Amino acid sequence: MTANLDKKFPIEKEFSTTLLASAEYIGKPCDRANREFLWCKMKNDNPEKCLSQGEDTLQCATDVLGTLKSNCGIDLHNFATCLNLHSYRVKECRVQQRDLRRCATKFYPEDDE
Secondary structure (H helix, E strand, O other), X not given: OOOOOOOOOOOHHHHHHHHHHHHHHHOOOOHHHHHHHHHHHHHOOOHHHHHHHHHHHHHHHHHHHHHHXXXXXXXXXXXXXXXXXXXXXXXXXXXXXXXXXHHHOOOOOOOOO
């Protein structure tokens, strides 16, 4: 099996801070895909055996990012930019994090646990 390179995924320059800014919203909806990918990687020494699960994991994260960008784009951008400016120190960006959380929880409710 080969990777599907036709899919459009975020570019790395944008992706790292945006991924960190949206990480708390990716975890729950992508839990199953992430677990299946990790399980496959533990069972197989050959990375090609897990390409499908890897694509599923990446697609899930990309879908969450798409939802956040479409609905909370300014807040996501502001939080990611703040993280970039402050060397990924979340404590320096609590205001922007709060603004993103206020929007994002409409689409990805916080855990009641």
